[in-house]
Structures are given as C-alpha cells and as structure tokens.
Amino acid sequence: MDPFVVHILGCGSALPTLKHNPSCQVVEIRGKMFMLDCGEGAQTALRRSKISFQRIRAIFISHLHGDHCFGLIGFISTLGLLDRTAPLHIYAPAEMKPLLDLQLQMFFRPPSFEVVFHAVDTTKQEIIYEDHSLTVTTIPLEHRIPCCGYLLKEKPTLPHIRPDMLEFYKIPFSQVGNIKNGADWVTDEGERIANERLVRPADAPRSYAYCSDTRYVPTLHERIKNVSLLYHESTYDEANLDRAERYFHSTGAQAATVARDAEAHQLLLGHYSARYSDEGPILEEAQKIFPNTILSQEGMAVDVKN
C-alpha cells in the first residue's frame, strides 16, 4: 500500500518552549506532500525531518494565530533561495491574503515561482482540493477566531487482481485493466468467469482529520465519521477544563470523546499547553475514553491505517 504518513514537526501551543515547536505537520499521501499549519521554525523542523522542501505542494493553514502561521514567510523565502520553480498553493482564511501579499512583495522579489493563494471558508465543510487520488475537505471548528480543520482522504482505488486466477485462466496481461474496472472474463471454451472471482476487494480508502484549534464540539464527530486517524488538539487536561473553555481549546478527554463518537480508528493528541512538562496525564484521561490514543511528539511519523 502507498505510504500515508503524518510527520509531526511541531505539537506545542503558543508559548515557546524548548520541548515543543509550534504547530506544523507534513502529510505524505499517494506520493504527494502537504503541510498542515506552519508555526515559527517550521523550516528548521522540516530540515531536521529530512523531508525535501521541494516536495511540499500545498500548505493548509487552520487559522491566523501566530503559532500556526508565523513560519510561512520564512519557509516560502527559503524555497525561493532553493530556486523552486513549481507553484506553491496556500489554503488559508481570507484574512491572510493582504499580509501574504505584503510579505511577498517585501521579501520575495523577483519570485522564482508562483505562490497561489486560496481563501477557505472556515464555516463550511467543502472539498477545497481534489486530484485523481485524494480530496481535502474543510472541517469547521470553533475557536476564538475563524478556524477550520482539514480532512485528507484517499479516493477509492480499484480492486486487486488475483495473480493465481490470471495464471489459471491464462488471461493476458492486457486485460488486467478491464478486469480491475469490473469486466468478467470469457474463456476460449465460452465459460464466463464472474469478475468477483478474479479480484480481491480494493483497500478501504484511508483518511486523516487534522483538528486544531477548537473547543469541544459535540457534533464534530459527524463530519469525520470513521476517519482512520484523527488529530484533535488537547491543549489541557481535565484539571484545566475551565482554561480550555475560556480559551476555546479542548482537553484530552474531550478529544477522545470526539474520536469515540466518530468511531475513528486512532487518535493523535497535540497542541499541548506550555504548562505541561509531561503530557502523560492528558494521554491517560484520553485513553480511558478512547484506548487507541497516542501522543504526538516532534520527529514522529505516524502511519495512517484502517
């Protein structure tokens, strides 16, 4: 199966610490690389990860708090120094455009490549990116300012051909495409072999939901039903529920509740408040509600699996 991997470049929150970087992830899916949020220092974290800068096709920004976007202009500048030629697509709330335009004009002239800005409507769930193998859909979230998550989902693939059947019925290789697309096979003797005997079912499409930052939204699970991997912010533990509510953030238990209700396959926590030197308690409270939960940490590469 094609790799579908989430690389954690930063999973801290706004106050800088020596333990965590601010939010940034790179998702590798069907041979393409997409960045999710771009906090300050993202380019250094990317260098540390050994992911090629040039492979990033698009960056999706969840909202305009500094810990989610202050690294963007530095990353774009560096791509310029590296003589990128391929366009770079930025998806972000519309309010980012005037800032990005001014920064590009000041720091990025003459440009060696095009920066294409796409304003996203954070209040709607809609497909904002689509190619032959995947879609990216916005996930409305509830934060102090307009904010949305992003759902990256593989498109269904064709079923797997059964090599043993190809050999048994002496089916020429030229027919594989037709059979994958549903054709039966008729032998020289006129016997019709039903398609379902010739193939194994396709892999179920995998999906990754990135939900940062948000207060607990009781209906969020409906938008990400059966997601393979859910990243849901868990800035606080339950002892700081009042802070979570005041600042429109979530606790580990709330993240786990969303994962459970969504029937997600796995939950990834992150966006930890600087107050925690150890995120163990956040993990423990989440695992009580949703056992298949892990903590994100810088440098981790998480496989997205069904």
Add this chain to the structure above:
Amino acid sequence: MDPFVVHILGCGSALPTLKHNPSCQVVEIRGKMFMLDCGEGAQTALRRSKISFQRIRAIFISHLHGDHCFGLIGFISTLGLLDRTAPLHIYAPAEMKPLLDLQLQMFFRPPSFEVVFHAVDTTKQEIIYEDHSLTVTTIPLEHRIPCCGYLLKEKPTLPHIRPDMLEFYKIPFSQVGNIKNGADWVTDEGERIANERLVRPADAPRSYAYCSDTRYVPTLHERIKNVSLLYHESTYDEANLDRAERYFHSTGAQAATVARDAEAHQLLLGHYSARYSDEGPILEEAQKIFPNTILSQEGMAVDVKN
C-alpha cells in the same frame, strides 16, 4: 565594572541549517538589554539563553532580509502572552512599518503594551538612542538593500575614588560625589590636595559595533575607530570572494581588515554561509590579518573589554 556582554542567539545566514540560527544577538549593557536583529526562532533561542524576555527594552533591525527580522512578530506576540506592560521600541528601516502595523493589527489585539516604531536612516551615522549611560549610533553599511549596523557605546563614567586617600585625609563620605566630579580637597590645616591625587582615572568607555550584512567597505573603519569589540559579518572565506562580491557580503579576511584598520580590540565573526560545516578556514584567514579574532557560536556570551 558593569557587565557589557554580547549574547549570540544566532549567527547563521539565510538558508536554514541545523547548526546555526539566523541572526540575533542580545547586548547587556549598563543593566539594560537590547536585541540586535531578530531572525526566525529568536524567541526559542532567547528561551534557551535563559535571558528574561521582559528585560529586552528595544530591538534594532539592520535590514529587511528575512533572516534578520522574521522572528520579530513571534517575539512581540509572546511578550503579549507574557502580559508585558513596558513599551517595546523597534528601530528599523522605515519600510518595515507597514508590515509591522499590519501584523500588530492582525495578531496583537488588544495590545497589553505599546510597540513604538522608530524609522532609522541607514545612510547616515547618527545617534538614534541615548540615555544617561549609553548611546546607540547607526553605521551605514553597503548591502543589496538599505542596511545599517549599530554602535553601542558607554558614556564616559566618573573617575574612581581612592579609598586610601579618603582614609588618609579623613575626607567625609559626603564629599565623594564632589571629588569624583573634579573637586580638590582642602584639609583642616588649609592644605589643598589636588583632585588627581584623590582619584584613579575612569574606565575607558567600552563600545560594541554590530556590522551585518555588508560588503567590504574600505572606509568603514573610520566610523568605528578604536571600538572595543567589532562584530563584522564573514559570510564567506576568500575562496568564495566572488560570491561575497556578488551578494554584497564579506569574507573573514575582509572583516579582519576592517578590524585592523579600525584598531578594534577584538573581532567577532558570524553570519556564516550554510555551505560551511566548519568555519575554521574563515577564522584562520581572519587571524592572519587580525589575530584577536573569534568565531561567534550560538550560546556564546562575549565580554566587551578594552
């Protein structure tokens, strides 16, 4: 003597590496802290240095290349999160103001403290900051865009009183101020003791010149004559002199030539190109011309001495 220390937070150049941060220094002088340039990640480097964020009074930006200013808005945002109340002064080329205004409006509302912008004229050598104990003067440099360095200089202090003389002549403590300011002393017997017998000369004022980024300027030494410590960029070694000329940067040998001609007491190199895994050759070529040369490295604290 009061500490006068240069803390190196970043001494790399534009391309990010895992070895160096982009340009940022904090100068401690007469109990005050000033930041020089503020590349991306400056706030993380500052946290690592254990210098209090709140002690920074002003930031001096040499020019508007990203590796010298992309960390500014992140640092200001964090000061807001830390509930700073004292004003923060920013000295930078005028072109920075529209960007800073837009960033403050987007990311820093409501502000808990005032950010006061001072446009500097990079083409003139003039005092832009003065208080009772020091001055900061611009140093015109020659780079691809308007750029200036900064000269931080102590004001002359009063001479030191000689405790042995105080005791010998039984001079009351209340007279120390007058004597430091030049008064003679007349004994009960009417003998006049000349002031110069009662004091030791004041320490010579110390000074620090921060010169980044610039091509070699043959007359630069005239502006920083007898400086105690000179930081002069040395992006390249002599083998890459053509690159230095093309990009308006300097070699280690050129930095040392400026230090020698200025009769500086010590030279500090930095702003190394990402191409060097070892800056030894840059240091060696500089030391041939100006022996008292050292390499800056992140985490260093350099005493400014005469």
